[in-house]
Amino acid sequence: MDNQIKGIVEGLLFATGDEGVTIDQLSNVLQLTNINVQNVLDQLKEDYKNDDRGMSLMHANDVYYLTTKKEHSSHLIKLLETPQSSKLSQAALETLAIIAYEQPITRIEVEEVRGVNSERAIRTLMARSLIKEVGRKDTIGRPILFGTTIDFLTYFGLVSLDELPPLPQSIDEQTVETEANLFFDQLNKVSKEE
Numbered sequence: 001m002d003n004q005i006k007g008i009v010e011g012l013l014f015a016t017g018d019e020g021v022t023i024d025q026l027s028n029v030l031q032l033t034n035i036n037v038q039n040v041l042d043q044l045k046e047d048y049k050n051d052d053r054g055m056s057l058m059h060a061n062d063v064y065y066l067t068t069k070k071e072h073s074s075h076l077i078k079l080l081e082t083p084q085s086s087k088l089s090q091a092a093l094e095t096l097a098i099i100a101y102e103q104p105i106t107r108i109e110v111e112e113v114r115g116v117n118s119e120r121a122i123r124t125l126m127a128r129s130l131i132k133e134v135g136r137k138d139t140i141g142r143p144i145l146f147g148t149t150i151d152f153l154t155y156f157g158l159v160s161l162d163e164l165p166p167l168p169q170s171i172d173e174q175t176v177e178t179e180a181n182l183f184f185d186q187l188n189k190v191s192k193e194e
Helices: 002-019 022-030 035-046 069-080 088-103 107-114 119-127 148-154 173-193
Strands: 056-061 063-068 131-135 144-146
Touching: 002 022, 002 035, 002 063, 022 035, 035 056, 035 063, 035 144, 056 088, 063 069, 088 173, 107 119, 107 144
Parallel strands: none
Antiparallel strands: 056 063, 131 144
16 A cells, blocks of 8 residues: 555656645645655655665755656767757647747636647647747746747748747638648748758
């Protein structure tokens, strides 16, 4: 049972990424006492101290999150310097187009336009420095606002956002599909040339 709970906690830590998770949140999800959750976190922290583990459990401001071990930083730097496939997925392209035209925009607003979860696409775009956090929306929860970067402009050969092609005033489904295909064809052409 303990190993199963440790596995669940590890999965939750991984899933929350940089935002991390609090003991109260874990207690609520697992329906365990804070003391039991703290014991599981302590066990995980000990497990991660082994040399055969690549992660550490960090704790800051009552939030726990996973991070890579600092002694592995040279390998991470090499990985980040390795050229990636420059082609973006359809989901990432759609998300990027929405952010480019509607910025500043929250992830939830992007998802309302796309109709699907866009968290992974946003992470990909941030990792490629095509979008960035530009502030917080002044509403309940203060969600993060996203906007494009200078790298986005450079990537597409634009001097400013004013050079983005205008969106049509009246939109029918066929026009949207045609425009999206033209945009994505051009985007993929630029990606392949790099």
